[in-house]
Amino acid sequence: MSFASNVTITSEVLFPPPHSSQLKHGYNSLEKVATCLLLTLLLWRSWRFTIFPFLYPNHPKEYPYWIPFVGHAQAFFRDSNGLLARARNHFDNTTEPIALTAFGTTFYVVTQAKHSAEVYRNTETLSFEDFVQGLMRVNGNKEVVVQAMYSALPSNKPGFPNPQGESLGVLAQKMHIHQLHPGNNLVVLQLQVKAKIDQLLRLDTLGKICSYASSQSPTHIELPLYQWCSDYFIRLGQHVYFGETLEQIDPGLTDDFLIFDELIWKMLYQYPSFLSHDMSRPRTQIIASLKKYFQVPEIERSGETAWLINAMEDEMRALGIDDDDLAVLMFHLYFAINTNTRKTAFWVLTYLLHNPTLLAAYRRETEPAFEGDNLVDPFYIQDPANCPQVDMIWHETLRISGWSASVRLITQDTMIGGKLMRKGNRVMVPHRLLHFDKTIFGKEPGAFRPERWQKENLTRSPSWRPFGGGKTMCSGRFLARFSVTTFVATLLRRFDVEMVGNPPFPEADEGRPVLGIMSIKKGHDFKVRLTPKVKSG
Numbered sequence: 001m002s003f004a005s006n007v008t009i010t011s012e013v014l015f016p017p018p019h020s021s022q023l024k025h026g027y028n029s030l031e032k033v034a035t036c037l038l039l040t041l042l043l044w045r046s047w048r049f050t051i052f053p054f055l056y057p058n059h060p061k062e063y064p065y066w067i068p069f070v071g072h073a074q075a076f077f078r079d080s081n082g083l084l085a086r087a088r089n090h091f092d093n094t095t096e097p098i099a100l101t102a103f104g105t106t107f108y109v110v111t112q113a114k115h116s117a118e119v120y121r122n123t124e125t126l127s128f129e130d131f132v133q134g135l136m137r138v139n140g141n142k143e144v145v146v147q148a149m150y151s152a153l154p155s156n157k158p159g160f161p162n163p164q165g166e167s168l169g170v171l172a173q174k175m176h177i178h179q180l181h182p183g184n185n186l187v188v189l190q191l192q193v194k195a196k197i198d199q200l201l202r203l204d205t206l207g208k209i210c211s212y213a214s215s216q217s218p219t220h221i222e223l224p225l226y227q228w229c230s231d232y233f234i235r236l237g238q239h240v241y242f243g244e245t246l247e248q249i250d251p252g253l254t255d256d257f258l259i260f261d262e263l264i265w266k267m268l269y270q271y272p273s274f275l276s277h278d279m280s281r282p283r284t285q286i287i288a289s290l291k292k293y294f295q296v297p298e299i300e301r302s303g304e305t306a307w308l309i310n311a312m313e314d315e316m317r318a319l320g321i322d323d324d325d326l327a328v329l330m331f332h333l334y335f336a337i338n339t340n341t342r343k344t345a346f347w348v349l350t351y352l353l354h355n356p357t358l359l360a361a362y363r364r365e366t367e368p369a370f371e372g373d374n375l376v377d378p379f380y381i382q383d384p385a386n387c388p389q390v391d392m393i394w395h396e397t398l399r400i401s402g403w404s405a406s407v408r409l410i411t412q413d414t415m416i417g418g419k420l421m422r423k424g425n426r427v428m429v430p431h432r433l434l435h436f437d438k439t440i441f442g443k444e445p446g447a448f449r450p451e452r453w454q455k456e457n458l459t460r461s462p463s464w465r466p467f468g469g470g471k472t473m474c475s476g477r478f479l480a481r482f483s484v485t486t487f488v489a490t491l492l493r494r495f496d497v498e499m500v501g502n503p504p505f506p507e508a509d510e511g512r513p514v515l516g517i518m519s520i521k522k523g524h525d526f527k528v529r530l531t532p533k534v535k536s537g
């Protein structure tokens with residue numbers, strides 16, 4: 001007799017229903033576990049956010065959270081500026097450094113200009129290199145290359161002078177300065193910027209290159225302003241640093257950079273690859289095109305290449321870095337040139353278009369730099385004594401549209417603002433918080449008011465940090481200002497510029513991190529109509 005013929009196997013046989021006393025027992029155990037967990041959580045929370053701060057007042061106070069390890073991760077990713085403001089508010093708008101945790105990493109947030117100066121001064125126990133090295137790894141540099149870039153080199157090596165025997169990673173900052181700080185090397189780039197703007201800011205050229213124009217005729221063109229400024233400035237930056245060869249190798253490179261740059265927050269937050277193909281695909285393409293560029297011998301590249309590009313290439317090749325890693329390293333440079341100026345030009349123009357009096361002042365002040373529609377003295381515009389409004393509009397745009405934060409790794413326990421910051425964590429200076437300080441910049445810091453900058457010495461305030469600070473302060477700031485002001489002045493000189501329809505003021509995408517100037521929210525671009533004004537002189 002088979003077993004199967006005698007026994008009917010039902011699910012109740014396999015999984016008999018629990019007896020009611022068993023059920024009760026199960027619930028009781030569950031309740032006990034839940035109560036235990038809750039008690040542990042409450043104990044942990046009171047220890048961490050009440051008892052510990054009481055016992056150790058010299059540690060920065062930490063913004064409380066409920067889920068250990070995860071901390072404020074969700075709010076941090078959704079809107080880190082909002083989180084910082086709430087955290088500060090929680091401690092009655094304290095000016096002391098505070099602490100925030102997200103995904104197990106603690107960030108000490110410096111909220112006072114005086115303390116931010118301590119951060120920038122301290123190159124002994126606070127490291128910027130950690131951030132750069134992190135980017136190098138994320139973007140595909142091999143570990144051996146990261147190490148090679150940050151190993152001390154002989155003080156008598158050939159190439160760029162290295163009297164202090166520093167690594168190429170550190171020396172690179174000095175090479176940027178050599179190219180980009182006021183002097184002959186900068187003038188070379190500035191004159192190229194001027195020439196390229198002159199060529200690109202003509203109705204016929206715009207008609208040819210702006211495939212996204214929504215309407216055009218022999219007397220006008222209509223363009224989405226954000227897309228146009230982005231496209232225009234990426235072309236400009238690429239041309240000035242890499243000459244013509246890169247565009248010949250990959251005409252779609254500037255488009256790919258824009259796609260990547262708008263999704264850069266996925267790279268900064270190290271999104272898993274399956275969620276970030278839209279960001280990594282254009283990045284891979286840009287790196288592949290840069291590799292092809294560096295495979296063309298220097299002598300065969302057409303157009304003028306910036307000194308910095310050739311000099312950096314020579315230094316890296318001398319370290320034995322191959323084409324793949326060279327392309328990734330240069331990708332960071334491509335990024336630094338192109339990410340912020342495009343957005344700054346957009347915000348300057350947006351504020352001017354929404355304020356016709358300011359727009360007229362900009363036009364009037366820059367007039368003496370032109371003969372006909374030709375910019376004959378671009379340096380005239382750079383001098384605040386000649387163009388005070390241009391100067392104030394520049395500062396106010398950066399103040400209100402700047403987002404970035406300087407981040408440093410703490411390599412040894414360090415006191416900042418009288419608080420002990422522990423080794424292994426990061427300290428952060430959120431520039432936006434400083435830029436919205438009423439005691440420095442006056443009331444209603446959210447309003448665009450260039451006249452704030454009439455206040456004496458405001459540009460020297462330690463609260464003014466659109467370009468970061470210390471040794472790593474943005475070396476491109478002079479070129480950025482030159483490029484944006486030259487572009488806006490030439491545009492206003494040559495064209496009547498008006499908004500199409502009556503678009504609302506575009507909203508900045510404050511929630512997403514960038515490394516400088518904020519992007520706009522999706523769908524907030526608006527069209528402008530350009531109508532040529534003055535005949536070529």
Ligand code: HEM
Pocket residue numbers: 172173176180336337338340341344404405406407466467468469470471472473474475476477479480481515516517
């Ligand atoms: C308005 C436009 C720009 C803004 C707002 C801006 C902002 C910044 C910021 C906030 C930093 C980080 C500083 C720190 O953490 O201490 C930085 C670094 C840097 N920027 Fe800019 N930047 C702009 C334009 C440019 C341009 C046009 C170039 C190149 C031509 C450039 C090249 C660099 C470089 C090379 C660094 C790294 C500095 C170093 O480590 O030595 N930037 N920039």
